Amino acid sequence: MKAFLLEVEPSARRGQSGVRLFLKTPGGKSVAAFAPFEPYFYLVPNGDISQAAVQIMAVKALSRNEMIGVKRTEEIERNAFGNATKMLKVFTHAPGHVPALREECKAFGQSYEHTILFTRRFVIDSGLVPGALAEFELDEHKTVKSWKNLPPEEAFATMPPLRTLTFDIETHNPGGISRPEKDPILMVSYSADDGEGVITYAKSAVGKKFVKLVKGEKEMLEAFVALVKEKKADLICGYNSDEFDLPYMMERASKLRTDFNIGRGKKGRVTLKKLGLRRRARVAGRIHFDAFSPASFMDFTGTVKFPRLTLGAVYETLSGDKKIDTDKTAIWKAWDAGGEALAHLFDYSLADSRACRKVMEFELPLEIAMGRVTRMTLFDVSRTTPGQMVESLLMRRAFERGEIVPNKPDYSTVQARLDDQIQGAYVKVPMPGVYENIAVFDFRSLYPSIITSHNIDPFTLNCSCCGDDAFVAPTGSKFCVKKKGIVPETLEKVLDERTSLKAKLKKLEKGSTEYKLTDAHQWALKILANSTYGYLVYSRSRYYSRECGEAITALARKYIQDTMADAEKAGFEVLYGDTDSCFLLLGSQKREDAEAFRHEVNKKLPGRMELELEDIYPRGIFVSKKQGEKGAKKKYALINAAGAIKIRGFELVRRDWSLVARNTQRKVLEILLKEGDLPKAKDLVRGVLEDLRGGKMPLKDLAITTQLRKSAGSYDIMSPELSAVQKAKAAGVRVEEHALIEYIITKQGKTISEKAQLLELAKDYDADYYVNNQLMPAVLKILGALGVDGEDIKTKSSQKSLGDW
DNA sequence: GCGAGCAGCGTACCT
DNA sequence: ACAGGTACGCTGCTCGCG
Numbered sequence: 001m002k003a004f005l006l007e008v009e010p011s012a013r014r015g016q017s018g019v020r021l022f023l024k025t026p027g028g029k030s031v032a033a034f035a036p037f038e039p040y041f042y043l044v045p046n047g048d049i050s051q052a053a054v055q056i057m058a059v060k061a062l063s064r065n066e067m068i069g070v071k072r073t074e075e076i077e078r079n080a081f082g083n084a085t086k087m088l089k090v091f092t093h094a095p096g097h098v099p100a101l102r103e104e105c106k107a108f109g110q111s112y113e114h115t116i117l118f119t120r121r122f123v124i125d126s127g128l129v130p131g132a133l134a135e136f137e138l139d140e141h142k143t144v145k146s147w148k149n150l151p152p153e154e155a156f157a158t159m160p161p162l163r164t165l166t167f168d169i170e171t172h173n174p175g176g177i178s179r180p181e182k183d184p185i186l187m188v189s190y191s192a193d194d195g196e197g198v199i200t201y202a203k204s205a206v207g208k209k210f211v212k213l214v215k216g217e218k219e220m221l222e223a224f225v226a227l228v229k230e231k232k233a234d235l236i237c238g239y240n241s242d243e244f245d246l247p248y249m250m251e252r253a254s255k256l257r258t259d260f261n262i263g264r265g266k267k268g269r270v271t272l273k274k275l276g277l278r279r280r281a282r283v284a285g286r287i288h289f290d291a292f293s294p295a296s297f298m299d300f301t302g303t304v305k306f307p308r309l310t311l312g313a314v315y316e317t318l319s320g321d322k323k324i325d326t327d328k329t330a331i332w333k334a335w336d337a338g339g340e341a342l343a344h345l346f347d348y349s350l351a352d353s354r355a356c357r358k359v360m361e362f363e364l365p366l367e368i369a370m371g372r373v374t375r376m377t378l379f380d381v382s383r384t385t386p387g388q389m390v391e392s393l394l395m396r397r398a399f400e401r402g403e404i405v406p407n408k409p410d411y412s413t414v415q416a417r418l419d420d421q422i423q424g425a426y427v428k429v430p431m432p433g434v435y436e437n438i439a440v441f442d443f444r445s446l447y448p449s450i451i452t453s454h455n456i457d458p459f460t461l462n463c464s465c466c467g468d469d470a471f472v473a474p475t476g477s478k479f480c481v482k483k484k485g486i487v488p489e490t491l492e493k494v495l496d497e498r499t500s501l502k503a504k505l506k507k508l509e510k511g512s513t514e515y516k517l518t519d520a521h522q523w524a525l526k527i528l529a530n531s532t533y534g535y536l537v538y539s540r541s542r543y544y545s546r547e548c549g550e551a552i553t554a555l556a557r558k559y560i561q562d563t564m565a566d567a568e569k570a571g572f573e574v575l576y577g578d579t580d581s582c583f584l585l586l587g588s589q590k591r592e593d594a595e596a597f598r599h600e601v602n603k604k605l606p607g608r609m610e611l612e613l614e615d616i617y618p619r620g621i622f623v624s625k626k627q628g629e630k631g632a633k634k635k636y637a638l639i640n641a642a643g644a645i646k647i648r649g650f651e652l653v654r655r656d657w658s659l660v661a662r663n664t665q666r667k668v669l670e671i672l673l674k675e676g677d678l679p680k681a682k683d684l685v686r687g688v689l690e691d692l693r694g695g696k697m698p699l700k701d702l703a704i705t706t707q708l709r710k711s712a713g714s715y716d717i718m719s720p721e722l723s724a725v726q727k728a729k730a731a732g733v734r735v736e737e738h739a740l741i742e743y744i745i746t747k748q749g750k751t752i753s754e755k756a757q758l759l760e761l762a763k764d765y766d767a768d769y770y771v772n773n774q775l776m777p778a779v780l781k782i783l784g785a786l787g788v789d790g791e792d793i794k795t796k797s798s799q800k801s802l803g804d805w
Numbered sequence: 806g807c808g809a810g811c812a813g814c815g816t817a818c819c820t
Numbered sequence: 821a822c823a824g825g826t827a828c829g830c831t832g833c834t835c836g837c838g
Contacts, residue, residue, distance in 0.1 A: 296821085297821085300821060300822095301821095301822095385821050385822080386821075386822050387821075387822055389822095390822075421823095421824075422823080422824075423824080424823065424824030424825060425823095425824065425825065426825095427825060427826075447823095530822085531822050531823095532822085533822075533823070534822020534823045535822055535823095536822085536823090537822075537823060537824090538822050538823075541822085549823080553823090553824080578825085578826095579824095579825085625827070625828090626827075626828065626829095627827095627828090632826085632827065632828095633825080633826055633827080634825080634826055634827075635826090635827075649826085649827080651828095656829090716831095717830080717831050717832070718830090718831065718832090719829090719830065719831075720829090720830075751830090751831080752829085752830065752831090753830080753831080773829080777828095777829095
């Protein structure tokens, strides 16, 4: 039968160890199958291998009050870090036995791959691709007899037909933050494929047809359990439901002495696990998908940038619609009040489930694609980090190559790596000013292309086979030219596949499912390619190599600097460059000359390295640093032939500047780049200046947004945002840890910190501060590049025009 | 006791 | 949270001066 592999759980049948596979047929049928599978790890013995095999069979360990031992061993050969090595594959009776037995086996040698989770182990060894369609042969007991992957055209073309249900809870919160031991859940809203609603025990549905009334909180939870079963949801989804909704519902259920078994199977339990700092909730037999994690992942990787990671902000960014909002601190009041307020609360709750559905639907194609590429199940991949993705991909490749996976570093190794920074990119200091005809070149996927083109890999480093033939990096490190390393090989496949998917994309119909999936697939590959360098120098990496990291960045610096030198030889003036880019002034030369230059550079570049001409900009502006004459790096604005402005680094792109400063800076920039009308820009600033001084500016436009990234108690110095938060807390306003803080500089107080108040508590604003510390610095940043000073603006209107341009 | 100068903290951004 | 490079506001210290 053909089916999508959705999830893998540890299982056992009649004492036989194995995994339960959750399969979904293209027709929508759910099947739980059993596949026998033995847990194991590798041991490279210190001494004689046969003797070690005998000794290991006698090892005993205590696990959960039970004496356990090794099931059997196999003598095998694997490549360990570049060398063929004889070792033992040590099998255990149960997955849970691995840690204790591995501990006992330390005496006989070095163990490997003992921390790879059993279900992950199964996915790697089976070759199955989570989220993809495959062929399974089952017997009458639903035991998997065999399986076969299908060709990509078939395996990846469609989404698994998942039945989904999103949900959201509202809780009573008279004390500010809801406490699950005291504060009841008021309502549960949901959005399923074929219906939506709110379950509650309010006194009245206040005319809302979608509200289903039950007797009490306990009955409400029971009704929700019944609902999930009735809808046969394969995937249930909340927003931050790992940390909030599910743990809260579980605690309430246990308090109310009822079961909260929303899963499938005999028990159908929900289990909470702490992984690092985060909690995660697993639902037996279903996929619990927390839409928050993918949103935060997409924001981090730049797939989609969100202004904030709240459900509302994410939904609004993705849909363009506004979501119904409510005062969260007043939820309990609305509940107690009933009537209109309660009716609004019902609407709000349902809107959250609907919004969550939209967000989930947006996220699923990328998550499915990421799971297929990295061979992680949807549960895992939706909670993953770029580092884990690269690791997962490399572990599977290691298996294919018959290589041992290096162990994770211990704590002190991680610390040592963190303390030992690697020199990074080169950034050229620009000359401040306004320029015309700027050609911007950049290297396509610079770090990935350096890695593949020079075979940079922890185990091709200083190989024993190449001698003087080896490639020598500027750092002196040598890299094998005969055998491809695991990292370059993996990366090359990622880049090649992405190239072919992008070609395929051009032929597909935009908006079709296949287009969406193919696009998601190539994005997943892009994220992987961009994360590979980072993974090589990531302190907790299994494939960490300082030498590789240094070689990559040294080569990057060399290539970009060589390109700049070549550009000067070709008669261009080099204006600026950052990491992989090179900004040239065309001067009297034309686009053809720029193309010819690119062509010349590319002729010399090795492998898949390539310089691209990003665009030619008719006009651009670079500014000086606040201190000194030199140009500021990472701050510029360019306008292309179509009139689109590209802005980097300026205050106007930073959320920790007030809207008034940001908007005015943006307008000044636009006037100068589009019209070149300096007097108009100055007049604009004068207008804003007057409004500010007149006290007319709405406080909303003056708020400065910043995050308290550390916990509130651990700061060494007082900052305005911290001071504002402290004052707000003293006034009884609750502020969550790591919250985004919006504050105003008011008239009350001496220092800036003393003057700072949360937006919601501020009554007035300090006009002098906003003029001198916000508006003027922001606009002078731009106008200063044209020789304008502050007094020029503060005094009367100027008639001088920008005849030069 | 006070203001100027400056180092360092902390945040957000760029590639 | 994959990395390092960078700008810059603000605080809080040191130092020189009176």
